[in-house]
Amino acid sequence: MLTKRDAILDAATRLFSKKPYHLVAMDDIAKKAKVAKGTLYYHFRSKEDLYVALLQEGIDNLLLKLKTESSGMNALENLQLFITRLAEFFIEKKDFFEVLKREEGNLFSKKLKNCFEKACSVKDLLHTLLTRGIAEGHLRGNLDVQATSQIILGMIKSSVNGTIEAKKLADTIFDILLHGVKA
Amino acid sequence: MLTKRDAILDAATRLFSKKPYHLVAMDDIAKKAKVAKGTLYYHFRSKEDLYVALLQEGIDNLLLKLKTESSGMNALENLQLFITRLAEFFIEKKDFFEVLKREEGNLFSKKLKNCFEKACSVKDLLHTLLTRGIAEGHLRGNLDVQATSQIILGMIKSSVNGTIEAKKLADTIFDILLHGVKA
DNA sequence: CTTTTCGTACTGACCGGTCAGTATTATATC
DNA sequence: GATATAATACTGACCGGTCAGTACGAAAAG
16 A cells, blocks of 8 residues: 555646646645645645655656666667667656656746756766767767757657657657668 | 737746746736736736737747748758758747747646647648658658657757757757768 | 726635644553 | 553644736826
8 A cells, every 4th residue: 555645646746747736736636645635744845845756756766767787788779778768667657757748848946956957867878878879889970969869858758749659659769860761 | 119919928928938827927927018917908818818829829920930932842851941940930939939848738728729739730740741751752661750750849849958059959950860870 | 089008906716834633553651 | 451651644624825807097099
């Protein structure tokens, strides 16, 4: 059985994935989590704190998943693994990803900004991966690593928008990255 | 000189580009537009109406820009033009794009959803473009057009996130699309 | 005189946050 | 093992601030 705290975060995630921050009332969260409103404030100092905790823990989970061993692979294989894992994560935790994606453009508070610096390390991971790929000679030397990592993340993020399954998207992304679109 | 109505929409755009919907008060908009609060309600039925009008007109502008003549070009050149124009639009109307991007994940009302179906025609344009490219033999026949157009839009959207200039991003995007990342 | 704009005051729903009290579980005392 | 004490977890009615929207008279604008 879930602890109350986890039940709260879970309910909140589902609600925040459907509506933006200010349209989700603490009463709604309490109701969905089958918990009294006061309990929310027992576990979290404020609505914002709850929200940040939710993002924080989700991001931590993601980083954990992305960092697990990938030894004995060249940069290309690593890149494919990275993309696939990200896609997997987004299927598994679709609601969380929805929240993450929505939040990214907002960041209207200090606490949230701090929290998101961590998320940027996803980008850093990719950055490192690409740099290594160039050094190893598997990737073109004239790639702008900064721009490219940003673009690849953009490609992956697009996966949640549409109606296409994430697996197919991961494959297509990798395919385009490898061969381009030209005939 | 701007009409009052335009001044209002302009002020609102700038405010909504910095903060999400519910953190922008009608009083703020009135103040920034140097207009009495009542004037807002003279031109727009409600806050939501104002917001929708703002998005509506912005999207109309964008579509107008994307649709202008591109005759005598093959699909690849057209694709490049498409990407460049989108990037240009986002530099020119950065504030509006910020609002657009933030809104995309939200859509918490009927009116907004209607408004956004129009925005989807940006995707349709790209879809058509790719299909034609394949027919003409400039693009690989085994591309999943649906997935690919979604991915390309994702690439372009990534341009606003980061610190990189949009022009460089547009170039990098087109480059990756043409040649892939492999050495 | 009709339309548009202004300024200011006002209303009321809604929602984040509080708090006094209750339930539950753990720990000590006889 | 029964009883008292403490610590923690939880409850929900209530309060106070905020803000969309209204009211209205005056006054520019055309």
